[in-house]
Structures are given as C-alpha cells and as structure tokens.
Amino acid sequence: MAEDSQANELSVAELRELVPQLQQLTDKYKRAELIQKALFDISELASSVNELTRLYPAVHQIIAGFMTARNFFVAFHNSATETVDFAYFVDEFDELTLPTIPASELKKSLTAYILRTGNHLFLTKENTDEQLEGIDAENLGADPVDWIGVPLKRDDQVIGAMVVQSYDESERYTTQDLEVLLFVSQHIVNALDRVKNREITEQTIVERTQQLQAINEDLEEEINERQKVEALQQALFEISELSATAGGEITTFYSSLHDVLARLISAPNCYIATINKDTQFLEFPYFSDEVESEIKPRPMGRGLTEYVLRTGQAALIDKSKVQDLAEAGELAKSIPENMLKSSNSWLGSPLVVEGEIYGVIAVQTYSEESPYTFKDLELLKFVSHHIAVAMERKRAAESIQKYNQQLAEKVKERTTELNQTNETLKKQIEERKKIELKLIHDAHHDALTGLPNRVMFSNRLELAVANKQRHKEQNFAVLFIDLDRFKQINDTIGHYAGDMFLIEVAKRIGSCIRGHDLLARLGGDEFVILLDTFETVQDAEDVASRIIDSLSKVFVLNDKEMYSGASIGIAILESWYKSADEVIRDADAAMYQSKSMGRGQYALFNKSMRDKLLEELELENEFRRTLRESAFECFFQPVLNLETKESIYFEAYIRWEHPKLGKIQREQFSQVAEESGLTLELDNFLVEQACTLLRQWQYSDGPEKRYRIAINISVDQILQPRLINNLLDKIRKSGINPYSLIFEFDENTLNRRSQHILPTLTKLKKAGIQLVLDNFGSGLASLSYLYSYPLDYVKIDHRYVRSIPRSQKNLKMIQSILNIGEHLDFKVIAEGIETAQQYRELAGIGCQFGQGSYVQSAKKLVVKSDKVQSES
Incomplete structure (x- = not known):
C-alpha cells in the first residue's frame, strides 16, 4: 500500500x-x-x-x-x-x-x-x-x-x-x-x-x-x-462533455466537475460561488467541504471569494499571504485567524464567459502536508476557463429546455387563439377588400360630384390619343367647360349652396352627353368632356350648344333664383397629338377664346389661338424682364393753362417697344401688367422715376423748379393700409415736396372699389398730394364722386373732347362740369385736344386747362445722375 x-x-x-x-x-x-x-x-x-x-x-x-x-x-x-x-x-x-x-x-x-x-x-x-x-x-x-x-x-x-x-x-x-x-x-x-x-x-x-x-x-x-499529458487532455474533454452528457440535476453536474478537477489537483474541498445581480448576494450552487456541511448566501463582503471577484485574477492564498492582505484591507480580520488555526491553503479562480466574471471556483485544504503551489494555481486558472464555459453551456441548455416547455404550452395556447383569430381575419379581409375598392374609386373620382377626376380623365384621354394615332378615321373631341358667375354665387349664398350648384351642373351636363362619353370635374368650376366616336365636328358643336342652353336656365338655390352659364372650348383630337396634356391645353385655350367673345359661347380650337397664347406669354416674360431692368421709356405730357400756355403739371406715362412685336399700345401692356400681377411694381417704377426728377428739379434755378408730376396710380396700390404707408414712406424718404406730386385715378377703377377708397384718398390729401379723377365720363360718370372725394382736378374723357364741335350736347356737359367745379372747388381739365376748333370751343365756354397734341406733344425725359435730358 x-x-x-x-x-x-x-x-x-x-x-x-x-x-x-x-x-x-x-x-x-x-x-x-x-x-x-x-x-x-x-x-x-x-x-x-x-x-x-x-x-x-x-x-x-x-x-x-x-x-x-x-x-x-x-x-x-x-x-x-x-x-x-x-x-x-x-x-x-x-x-x-x-x-x-x-x-x-x-x-x-x-x-x-x-x-x-x-x-x-x-x-x-x-x-x-x-x-x-x-x-x-x-x-x-x-x-x-x-x-x-x-x-x-x-x-x-x-x-x-x-x-x-x-x-x-x-x-x-x-x-x-x-x-x-x-x-x-x-x-x-x-x-x-x-x-x-x-x-x-x-x-x-x-x-x-x-x-x-x-x-x-x-x-x-x-x-x-508532443502531447504527453493525457490526463489533462482527458480532463478537458470530460469538462467539455459534461454540459451535454450530465443528467438533469444541476448538483450532479457540479459534482462531476468536482470529480474531474480532483484528478488534476488536490481538491478534497471545493465550492462554486456566483453573484446574484438582483440582490448583490453571493450564492453557492455547489459546496463540498470536510469541515462545513453547508454555506448560506451572504452579502458581498471582504472574504476570499470577494477578493477574486474584485481583482478579476486567480489567487493562491495561504498563511504566508493572508495576513498581508488583511493588513492591506483586502480581507476581513477574522479570515487570517481561521486560516492559521486550520492550516488552510486556498485556491480561487474567476469564472469568465465572454469577458464577464459571473462567479468563482475555489478549492482548499486543511492540512500543512499538502499546500497548494503556483503550479496548482496555473492549472486551476487554465481549467477554470473550460469549467466556466461548461457551466454556461449547461445553464443555457437548461434555459433552452425550460423555454421549450414553455414554448410548447404557448404554441398550444396560440393555436387555439389563432383558430379564433382566423375567423375574425376573414371578416376583416372582406372589409379590407371593400375599403380598397372604395379607395380606388375615390382616387379616380371627384368627392363632391362623384364624377371622374383629372387622373381618370387623363388616363382615358391618353388611350384616346393612342387610339387616334393607330386609327385616324375615329373621331374624339375634348370640351373644356368653365362656369360663369360661380364665384359670385359662392360669395352670395355660401359654399354649401355652391356645392349644391356644382352637383346640379354635373347632372345637367351629364344629361347632354351620351352614355359612352366621359364627363369629369378638374376642380373648382372647370369640367371636361371626352366625346367618343362622333361623325362630324358639328356633332361636337351640338353637344356644346345643348350644354350652354341647359346651364343658362335658372338654378334654385336656398329658395333663391340664380343664373349662370358656361364658356366652352372644343379641341378635336388629331393624330399629331402626343399626350393628353396637349389636348387639354388646347381645349383650355379655346375656352379662353370663347370667354373673350362674351358669355354663353363656345369656340373651336385652331392654331392661331395657341400662337396668341404664346405671344401673350412672350409679351409677359419680356414685360417682366424690362420692368426688372428698369428699361421702360418714361414720357411726360404737360397739362397747360390754355390762356397763358404755362404747364401746371406733367403727366408721366410709359412707352414700351418690344424687340420683336414693335411698339406696344398703352392699353395692351397695362392689361399685361394687370394679368401678370405687376401693376404695383409698375406704379412703384413710375413713382421712383418721378421722385428722382422732382429731386433734381428742386435744386434747379430754372422754371422746372416749380414743375409738378402726375402719375396714374392703380387703386390696388392704395386699398391696403400697408401699401399706402409704404408709398408715403418712400415719398418722404425721397426728400421731395409732396405738393409737387399728383396722383391720378381712373374713373372705371373707382366704380369697382368706390366704397373702400374714400379714407385712402383723404389720407393722401392730408399728406400734401394732389388728386385727379381721370377719364371722367368714360364709365358711369357718377356725380357722387365730385361731391364725395377731395379732388383737385377732374379730367374730362378724351372722347367727349374729340366729339367737339360735332356734338354740342357734349360741349354743354363739359360746361356743366365747369360750373360744378366752381362750386365744389376743383379744376376741370379737357383731355385730348387735337384741333384748333376744339381749342377755341373749349376756351369759349371758359375751360381753363387742357391737354393734347394740339396744345403740346409729349416729351421723353431721361433720368441721369447729374441732369434730366429732354427728348422730343
């Protein structure tokens, strides 16, 4: 033995x-x-x-x-x-x-x-x-x-x-x-x-x-x-296999690990400690000791196990080292006494998985005859890693097994729930199909009238364009319908009644076309029709006539009778059309042509309409460029005292010569400015030109020092308080005397805004600016303007002056205005004097002021930094 x-x-x-x-x-x-x-x-x-x-x-x-x-x-x-x-x-x-x-x-x-x-x-x-x-x-x-x-x-x-x-x-x-x-x-x-x-x-x-x-x-x-230590190989293999081969009991698994470890180093006493992260207690899932029968969980302290956990390093602690660690405060003071009493030798190594320490494996002896050495420490360090991996695998396997059991129960529960849910899903799928069909319908139809919308109409029209390219004998046409007085109806009786009006319009138009024709609403008061396979152009015109007749009849809305109408543009599909947008564009152009002809008309599209639209677009673009570069020519026509031939003021206006279209009439580019929304910018340009001239004249020693300049101002410029304040501020900053500036307002624009303009005119008058009513007699010629507005001058429309001496009635009307002016304290100006006879007749009735080519022609004044140059 x-x-x-x-x-x-x-x-x-x-x-x-x-x-x-x-x-x-x-x-x-x-x-x-x-x-x-x-x-x-x-x-x-x-x-x-x-x-x-x-x-x-x-x-x-x-x-x-x-x-x-x-x-x-x-x-x-x-x-x-x-x-x-x-x-x-x-x-x-x-x-x-x-x-x-x-x-x-x-x-x-x-x-x-x-x-x-x-x-x-x-x-x-x-x-x-x-x-x-x-x-x-x-x-x-x-x-x-x-x-x-x-x-x-x-x-x-x-x-x-x-x-x-x-x-x-x-x-x-x-x-x-x-x-x-x-x-x-x-x-x-x-x-x-x-x-x-x-x-x-x-x-x-x-x-x-x-x-x-x-x-x-x-x-x-x-x-x-070179592998000579088969025992170590076998131990490592057994440790690796334990996690897969050990029984269900975890204590059996730990006991098997202890047996394998005991064959490598002396391990009569072994335990495994882990950290409970929730309670921060040390727990001992395995404990086998010759002296102690059991060990209970304890809070983290200053024990041997906690020392390894804190340092993260394996440690050999015996009676030669324990006292130093206790004096350094690493261990509790009671530990050296217990180890010296029992001749303890202790080895501990951290259990590390994927860089994280989650426990300690430790062995100890109670005999001086078999103390541990550093070789034992290195071996435990080496083996502890494999033990930690095996423990983690075992724990994972148990978690998976437990999860599988729970999963099986969940699957059974979910199967029952799914069977119940399937029936609900079937119902939801049917409802979803209905919703999808409704969404498809809504995406292609107008929400108010239920008619096809622009998307659906464009798709159908694209097919018609393609069909026309393949089959030139088939006829298609697009009718573009714009309603008359729709905004007035909306503003008068409300939007709800306006919606009812549009619904009734859709019904009336629908009754005027065939079943295979397509009626759509593009938005607002615009409707379009695609006529499919008709014989002659006359057929399309007949449809347009029926629609105009139907929409001209009375509408009863909110117990009120309303009348509307329609302007219709017709574009016949030709094989050279490439897209639906081109056809709609031309039908729209024809509709605008019909509007220019008067309400309740239709017009067939022809190439001249597109040329006119292109010309208007080019005219607008060139107008914008010229205004942006301040390249307009500014002319000034004097208003004279007919007796003394002295100028009482100069009326400023613009002449514009287009590089391609030549000289543009004043009425034409005024219309361009209004349609393109540049009226205010044009007014500002004239005000700046006038202020620049007046500022130069007021420092002159000549007769121009007392000159005044009149500008035709848009009513839109002075209707908004912000705009009128900006205008007056600009005049003040220019440094001129406001009395030298005169604003002229066209009678026709006053007719449209008369109820809102009086406070503004009063404000201008208080600022020192003189006011002129221009083209009096061209519109309603309301005498209330003469009594209500603080006017300094009233200009008789040139058409009354030109009728002299042919029309003595007009001459007497001018004489009446002169008499009114004497009582209301405003002066009368005769505009458009072109002949000597007109001059004599006006002078004979006591007209003191006049303007026209016979009296004096207009002059072009060029604004320069040092002087003002005059050109005839």
Whole structure:
C-alpha cells in the first residue's frame, strides 16, 4: 500500500512538472491560432474595407495583436510631386508634424532606401551598422532597438513602405514578424487596387489560405506529437462533455466537475460561488467541504471569494499571504485567524464567459502536508476557463429546455387563439377588400360630384390619343367647360349652396352627353368632356350648344333664383397629338377664346389661338424682364393753362417697344401688367422715376423748379393700409415736396372699389398730394364722386373732347362740369385736344386747362445722375 501511494505521489509530481511544458505548448497553439486569425483578417481587408482611413488602423490593430507594434507607420512615394506621404503614423518618440514631406528631405532615411530600392530591411541593435554599411541610408529619428521596413509594390513598381519599430529591449522582433509584414504589404496594395485587381486579390487569398491550412496542419501534427499529458487532455474533454452528457440535476453536474478537477489537483474541498445581480448576494450552487456541511448566501463582503471577484485574477492564498492582505484591507480580520488555526491553503479562480466574471471556483485544504503551489494555481486558472464555459453551456441548455416547455404550452395556447383569430381575419379581409375598392374609386373620382377626376380623365384621354394615332378615321373631341358667375354665387349664398350648384351642373351636363362619353370635374368650376366616336365636328358643336342652353336656365338655390352659364372650348383630337396634356391645353385655350367673345359661347380650337397664347406669354416674360431692368421709356405730357400756355403739371406715362412685336399700345401692356400681377411694381417704377426728377428739379434755378408730376396710380396700390404707408414712406424718404406730386385715378377703377377708397384718398390729401379723377365720363360718370372725394382736378374723357364741335350736347356737359367745379372747388381739365376748333370751343365756354397734341406733344425725359435730358 505504501508503494502504491508513493507511485501515485510520483505521478502527481510528474504531472506538476509537466504543467509548464503544457502551458508553453498551449501558448504556442494560441500563437498559431493568432497567426491564423491575423492572416485571415488581413486577407479579408482587401475586399471588406472600402476606405483607406479605416484600412491603416485595421492593419495596425491586426499587427499589434500578433506582435508588438506600438510604433507603426505607412508611407507612399508620390512621383508626380516628389513627396513622401505618411498616410498613417504612430510613434512613441518621433512626432510627425506634416503628413507630406518632400522626398529630398528624406533621401538619406531608411524609408527612402526602401522606396528607392524596393528591398526590405530588418535591423536590430546588434546588426544595424552591418546592415547599413554600403547602402547609403541612416536612421533620421530616435534610435530603435529593432526596426522592420517592407516595401509596398504594385506589380514591380515600389509605391510605398510600411515600417514597425521597437524602442524596448523586452520587445524584440523575429524573422516570422518580417514574413507577416511582407505579406501585409501586398494586401495593402491589393486594398488600394481592389477594384482593378479583384481577380489577383482573390487568387492571392486562395493561395495564402492553402498555405495557412498547411501551417495549421503542421502545428496540429506537432501538438499531437508532443502531447504527453493525457490526463489533462482527458480532463478537458470530460469538462467539455459534461454540459451535454450530465443528467438533469444541476448538483450532479457540479459534482462531476468536482470529480474531474480532483484528478488534476488536490481538491478534497471545493465550492462554486456566483453573484446574484438582483440582490448583490453571493450564492453557492455547489459546496463540498470536510469541515462545513453547508454555506448560506451572504452579502458581498471582504472574504476570499470577494477578493477574486474584485481583482478579476486567480489567487493562491495561504498563511504566508493572508495576513498581508488583511493588513492591506483586502480581507476581513477574522479570515487570517481561521486560516492559521486550520492550516488552510486556498485556491480561487474567476469564472469568465465572454469577458464577464459571473462567479468563482475555489478549492482548499486543511492540512500543512499538502499546500497548494503556483503550479496548482496555473492549472486551476487554465481549467477554470473550460469549467466556466461548461457551466454556461449547461445553464443555457437548461434555459433552452425550460423555454421549450414553455414554448410548447404557448404554441398550444396560440393555436387555439389563432383558430379564433382566423375567423375574425376573414371578416376583416372582406372589409379590407371593400375599403380598397372604395379607395380606388375615390382616387379616380371627384368627392363632391362623384364624377371622374383629372387622373381618370387623363388616363382615358391618353388611350384616346393612342387610339387616334393607330386609327385616324375615329373621331374624339375634348370640351373644356368653365362656369360663369360661380364665384359670385359662392360669395352670395355660401359654399354649401355652391356645392349644391356644382352637383346640379354635373347632372345637367351629364344629361347632354351620351352614355359612352366621359364627363369629369378638374376642380373648382372647370369640367371636361371626352366625346367618343362622333361623325362630324358639328356633332361636337351640338353637344356644346345643348350644354350652354341647359346651364343658362335658372338654378334654385336656398329658395333663391340664380343664373349662370358656361364658356366652352372644343379641341378635336388629331393624330399629331402626343399626350393628353396637349389636348387639354388646347381645349383650355379655346375656352379662353370663347370667354373673350362674351358669355354663353363656345369656340373651336385652331392654331392661331395657341400662337396668341404664346405671344401673350412672350409679351409677359419680356414685360417682366424690362420692368426688372428698369428699361421702360418714361414720357411726360404737360397739362397747360390754355390762356397763358404755362404747364401746371406733367403727366408721366410709359412707352414700351418690344424687340420683336414693335411698339406696344398703352392699353395692351397695362392689361399685361394687370394679368401678370405687376401693376404695383409698375406704379412703384413710375413713382421712383418721378421722385428722382422732382429731386433734381428742386435744386434747379430754372422754371422746372416749380414743375409738378402726375402719375396714374392703380387703386390696388392704395386699398391696403400697408401699401399706402409704404408709398408715403418712400415719398418722404425721397426728400421731395409732396405738393409737387399728383396722383391720378381712373374713373372705371373707382366704380369697382368706390366704397373702400374714400379714407385712402383723404389720407393722401392730408399728406400734401394732389388728386385727379381721370377719364371722367368714360364709365358711369357718377356725380357722387365730385361731391364725395377731395379732388383737385377732374379730367374730362378724351372722347367727349374729340366729339367737339360735332356734338354740342357734349360741349354743354363739359360746361356743366365747369360750373360744378366752381362750386365744389376743383379744376376741370379737357383731355385730348387735337384741333384748333376744339381749342377755341373749349376756351369759349371758359375751360381753363387742357391737354393734347394740339396744345403740346409729349416729351421723353431721361433720368441721369447729374441732369434730366429732354427728348422730343
């Protein structure tokens, strides 16, 4: 028995002797795995990294994981600029202030040698002088202990260099490090050329993978040949298998782990401690001890287990160390007394899974005859990792089993619920189909009238256009309908009645067309019809006539009789039409033509309408450009005292000569300004011109110092308080006397806005501006204007003046206005005096003021910085 015991002790002793060898072998195996992982990672960089700024740190990180690489840089030679670009530079002692350095400053450096020759360099402190002898190179930075530099080549051309260096005697490089760097250098170039050289990169990866597989096979064969400690192998295998083969009881699993561990080191007493994260208590899922029968959970304190948890390192604690730890405050003071009393020797190692500590495995003895050594500590550290993994697998397996049971119950419950839900879903699907059909209908129909909308009409019209191109004998037409007085109806009786009006209109139009024709509402009061397969153009005109007749009849809305009407444009589809928009555009143009003819009309589209629209568009664009560049010619026609021939003021107006259309009539470009919304801008232009002239005249020594200028102002300019305030502010800032400025207002515009304009005219009058009622008699000629408005002058419309002496009635009307003016304190101006007889007749009835070509023609005044130039 003694001999057997001695034999057993020798076996354990031999086993302990072999632990360092096993550790070395394991380290070598880990190094081989690191090499394999590094090589695979480097091979993948060329295809996985798309940005060079990420490539260099990734390469640096890979190299640093395999060898010491705290000092690392990559440099490229730019032959075009003769510079060296340091794309990546990390060094403990040298600091790179400029990423790009002229090549001439580095021509003696080691890096320049590699760039120049394409050779690699492996320098150590022992062979540096020997290596540098005869190669015309020297180290320009801090002297390293070891220095490795490899070229970066594209085919046979050197494009750069990669360097790693060490300043620490304890960190030395080997030829294996050089080989890895040479390999990395090729893959950096591959990453740079990954698009052009993809096939070469993939082939290189395949070749290097084959080499790595061969190296791996050689390493595995060497490990198998040198494996001498079969007991450790068997123990590790059993630990790995326990998580899969142990029974359902967790205590059996822990007990089996204890048995395996006891065959490696002395472990008569063993326990496993874990941390309950919710309560921060130590729990002991396994406890086997010769002295204590059980141990209860306890709060975290200053015990041996907590010491390992705090430090995260395995620990050997015996009576030689426990007192020092207690004095340092790492352990409770009672622990040294207990260990010394029982001659304790304690080993503990953290259980780590995926970098997180979740427990401790510990063994202890109560005998001085078998204390633990550092070899036992290294072995426990090595085995504890496998134990932790096995425990985690076991715990995961139990969680999965428990989850599967719960899942089976849930599946059963869900199956029942799904059967009930399926019936509900069937009903919901049917409802969803109905909703989808309604959505499709709503997307293609007008919500108010239920008619097809613009989308559906355009789709049908596109088909008609395509059909016309294939079958020229088939006839189609589009009728564009615009309602008369719709806005007035809306404003008068409300929007709800307006909606009822549109619904009634849709019904009436629908009764005027055939079943296969398509009626749609584009929006607002615009309707369109697609007439399908009719015989002659007369058929389309008949439809338009029926619609006009139907819509001209009385509408009864909110118990009120209302009358409307329609203007219709007709566009006949021709084979040259390319799209529905072209047809609708031409029908719209024809509708505008019908409106110009008067209400209740229809018009057939012809090419002249489009030409007219294009002309109007071109006229508007040119008008905008001319106004933006202030390029209008400004003319001034005087208003004279017919007795003294002196000018009482000058009326300013604009003449515009179009580069293509020639001279544009005043009425025409005034209409363009109104339709394009530029009336206010045109008024502002005239005001600025007038203020500039008046400012120049008031500093003159001639007769122009007392001149005044009149401007025709749009009523829209003065209806809004903000606009009238801006206008008066502009006049004040110009520095002119407001009395020298006269505003003329057309009688027709006053007819439309008369109830709103009196406060504004009063405000202008108080500001010192004189007021003129222009074209009196051209409209309603309401005498209430003469009594109500603070007018300074009233201009008789030129048509009354031109009728003299032919119409004595008009002459007497002018005489009546003169009499009214004497009583109401305003002066009368006769506009448009063109003959001597007109002049004499007006003078005979006492008309004091006049204007016209006979009296004096208009002059063009050019505003300049230093003077005002007059041109006849």
